[in-house]
Amino acid sequence: MLEKKTIDHEKAVLIGIINREQSEGKVTEYLDELEFLTYTAGGEVVKRFVQRMDVPNPKTLIGTGKMEEVEAFVKANDIGSVIFDDELTPAQQRNIEKLLRCKIVDRTSLILDIFAQRAQTSYARTQVELAQYEYLLPRLTGLWTHLERQRGGIGMRGPGETEIETDRRIVRDRISLLKKKLLKIDRQMETQRGNRGALVRVALVGYTNVGKSTLMNVISKSDVFAENKLFATLDTTVRKVVIGNLPFLLSDTVGFIRKLPTQLVESFKSTLDEVREADLLLHVVDISHPQFEEHIESVNKILDEIDSADKNTIMVFNKIDLYKHAEIDEDDLVTERTERHFTIDEWKKTWMQRVGDKALFISALNKENLDEFRKRVYDEVRDIHVTRFPYNNFLYPEHLDEY
Ligand SMILES: Nc1nc2c(ncn2[C@@H]2O[C@H](COP(=O)(O)OP(=O)(O)OP(=O)(O)O)[C@@H](O)[C@H]2O)c(=O)[nH]1
Numbered sequence: 001m002l003e004k005k006t007i008d009h010e011k012a013v014l015i016g017i018i019n020r021e022q023s024e025g026k027v028t029e030y031l032d033e034l035e036f037l038t039y040t041a042g043g044e045v046v047k048r049f050v051q052r053m054d055v056p057n058p059k060t061l062i063g064t065g066k067m068e069e070v071e072a073f074v075k076a077n078d079i080g081s082v083i084f085d086d087e088l089t090p091a092q093q094r095n096i097e098k099l100l101r102c103k104i105v106d107r108t109s110l111i112l113d114i115f116a117q118r119a120q121t122s123y124a125r126t127q128v129e130l131a132q133y134e135y136l137l138p139r140l141t142g143l144w145t146h147l148e149r150q151r152g153g154i155g156m157r158g159p160g161e162t163e164i165e166t167d168r169r170i171v172r173d174r175i176s177l178l179k180k181k182l183l184k185i186d187r188q189m190e191t192q193r194g195n196r197g198a199l200v201r202v203a204l205v206g207y208t209n210v211g212k213s214t215l216m217n218v219i220s221k222s223d224v225f226a227e228n229k230l231f232a233t234l235d236t237t238v239r240k241v242v243i244g245n246l247p248f249l250l251s252d253t254v255g256f257i258r259k260l261p262t263q264l265v266e267s268f269k270s271t272l273d274e275v276r277e278a279d280l281l282l283h284v285v286d287i288s289h290p291q292f293e294e295h296i297e298s299v300n301k302i303l304d305e306i307d308s309a310d311k312n313t314i315m316v317f318n319k320i321d322l323y324k325h326a327e328i329d330e331d332d333l334v335t336e337r338t339e340r341h342f343t344i345d346e347w348k349k350t351w352m353q354r355v356g357d358k359a360l361f362i363s364a365l366n367k368e369n370l371d372e373f374r375k376r377v378y379d380e381v382r383d384i385h386v387t388r389f390p391y392n393n394f395l396y397p398e399h400l401d402e403y
């Protein structure tokens with residue numbers, strides 16, 4: 001269920017293109033996610049436009065005819081933003097802006113906007129601001145006037161410099177300032193992490209909205225913010241958790257998403273240090289989501305980008321309470337049985353073949369199978385612990401139920 005807040009819902013339309021790489025079905029899925037992102041950002045989607053085209057129009061991405069259709073709709077319906085699923089070049093963005101005279105947003109800037117809204121701590125805010133400026137820099141091409149406030153008037157403009165150059169210089173200065181600021185906080189955090197001593201470190205990773213924070217809360221009896229919107233968590237939270245009598249550190253991290261803007265991965269690298277330095281990853285998956293396998297791929301890709309793809313990982317399939325498999329009527333002899341028809345048991349078997357006992361099926365919300373989850377995590381953490389401190393191993397029995 002979506003909790004609607006009293007934000008003034010700005011009306012938005014979505015635009016996607018179908019081509020050789022993305023089929024109609026895929027585009028529908030991508031636009032579903034884009035709609036969820038729009039909702040998270042405070043907007044309301046009133047219409048979607050989809051066009052089939054193999055070569056994008058260099059001027060406006062979609063074709064002229066389609067653009068006229070969009071223009072008519074935007075004007076007639078008081079639309080505040082037009083949101084594209086595909087990334088726009090700075091030139092395309094400018095051209096479309098001129099035509100439609102409303103906000104033109106692509107997936108990257110939408111995600112950046114959500115991050116900006118949700119950043120709570122000064123660290124997260126600094127990271128987001130850096131990502132925003134890096135997105136902005138190549139797009140500074142004269143049409144922008146929103147840097148006016150920061151220009152500071154007299155004396156700021158060097159002789160002979162054009163406005164765009166001044167803007168670029170201001171943005172570059174700001175970027176290097178922010179990088180310095182982050183570096184300083186990074187060092188402090190590194191020291192903090194160093195002080196945590198020898199405890200085994202476990203990190204929850206996964207696509208956004210899969211239930212990482214909910215699981216963190218039930219396991220550590222803490223109170224991390226969780227809600228049915230994307231990117232509820234931006235800052236890493238670390239908690240000391242004890243299972244049996246074995247203590248370890250559990251961290252909850254920012255959720256991943258398909259096409260996570262590179263600027264964000266870059267500037268959130270240090271938030272992701274927690275992942276990079278973890279001894280064990282719990283890769284949480286929302287098995288009730290129709291595209292959960294693609295989510296797994298996106299997450300693996302980002303883990304690869306931060307050099308963490310080879311880490312010891314347990315796959316945690318969450319939300320089994322919501323999972324429903326598609327059914328085929330007995331007299332239906334045409335429909336082929338596919339993964340969509342798998343029962344949870346079949347998924348269990350499939351994943352067991354792939355990763356052995358490193359797959360778990362739970363419901364964090366209904367607390368289903370949490371004992372099994374605790375036991376698996378205990379065994380894994382214990383193994384890491386006794387490998388690291390062999391002399392210590394008598395402290396921690398091989399089986400949790402000996403406690
Ligand atoms: N039905 C069901 N809902 C769940 C389960 N686990 C979490 N949820 C819901 O899923 C939504 C997202 O949960 P979060 O814990 O915020 O997810 P997250 O992975 O931390 O999300 P981000 O921080 O945004 O990346 C919330 O509305 C939870 O109540 C579950 O096992 N079953």
Ligand SMILES: [Mg+2]
Nearest residue numbers: 212213232233
């Ligand atoms: Mg979270």
